[in-house]
Amino acid sequence: MDWKALVSAEIESNRALLENLASQIGKNPELGFAEYEASRLLSSALQEAGYAVTQGIAGLETAFKGVLGEGKPNLALLCEYDALPELGHACGHNLIGVASVGAALGIAPFLPQLGGQITVLGAPAEETGGGKVLLVEADAFRDIDAAMMFHPANQNLLMSRSNAIDAYEFVFIGKEAHAASAPEDGINALDGVISLFNGINALREHLPDSIRIHGIISEGGQAPNVVPGRAVARFYIRAPQRSLLDEIRAKVFRVAEGAALMTGTQVSWEKFEPSNDNFVPNQPLALAFGANLQRLGVREIVEYADGRGSSDMGNVSQVVPAIHPYLSIGEDLVGHTAEFAQASLSPEGLNTMMIAAQALAYTLVDVLIDPRLLHSAKREHEGT
Ligand SMILES: [Zn+2]
DSSP states (O other), rough: HHHHHHHHHHHTTTHHHHHHHHHHHHSSSOBOOHHHHHHHHHHHHHTTTTEEEEEEEEEEEEEEEEEEEESSEEEEEEEEOOBTTTTTTOHHHHHHHHHHHHHHHHHHGHHHHHHHEEEEEEOOOOTTTTTHHHHTTTTTTOSSSSOOOOEEEEEEEEEEEEEEEEEEEEEEEBBOOOOTOGGGGGGGGHHHHHHHHHHHHHHHSSSSSTEEEEEEEEEEOOTTTTTOSSSEEEEEESSSSSSHHHHHHHHHHHHHHHHHHHHHEEHHHEEEEEOOBBOOOOOOHHHHHHHHHHHHTTTOEEEEEEOOOTTHHHHHHHHSOOOOOEEEOOOOOSSSSSSHHHHTTTTHHHHHHHHHHHHHHHHHHHHHHHHHHHHHHHHHTOOO
């Protein structure tokens, strides 16, 4: 039986529905944790196809879960659907959510014969809220054997690592005073923040090239004639491995303490977004996905590249074998730009989404008909 041909025909028969969904979500960008319409649209498409859908899981209103079939293996398709402030769907998450739903629809009629279970997980707030981190913490992957999704990009790339990231907000407290008539009575909290930046810049010279530390001043005082009594900086700290990030972060905290000491301010810090772990691509599954892309006529596939960004899919890849391949929706695109948002609504974007849906569904078929594939995926994941 050529299951993949059947799956493609099924996905093709849903083309209008899927393209419509991607356009609707793309034209109605919703920010992280407020993706009410997107999660409703994706959930109801799954429900129509026979999935048992729960809206609102892990204490997150806009997360959802759709389950079809029973027993093992239990394979997860992940949906993202959050947008960026101002820019809309400039990371193409409308295409991600719909591609996973498309794959789920494509395999649905054949699942009773193929056996096993498909779980579609709607993961909100990838950009700023770490929806998948929260899903992992809520044990949403406990019964899952492998997890898959695709991400739109400017190239076809099967495997790339991503950086672990910690997001910290540093609050410096000083003492307000008239900046001209009584500066000696003040303690300048902004000086604390500036010293933090300078200290981190000095630290940078002695860090591995792979480390990224980048920050903004989110509060820097109220008026030039008032000594700032409170100043706030937000930093992202990234490293290729969680263990290295933990070491670097400790150094950054020491710099913050030093900045407070030398300026006479008080400093405190806390996370302002959930941390992401580094993404570990699962090679057996990624290569199967790549072979499926070739069957679908995709050429110019890059097997591996180092990535510098971060994704909450990293946390998923730490608990189950996972893939997060990239597919091109336009050659010269840069993520998080107006051009990328346009491309995520373009015919090329929608076409890539349809290919992604099929390649994901084919990879599900591979895992369901050949137990050795999941076996080697799990062995690699467990490092044995
Ligand atoms: Zn993204």
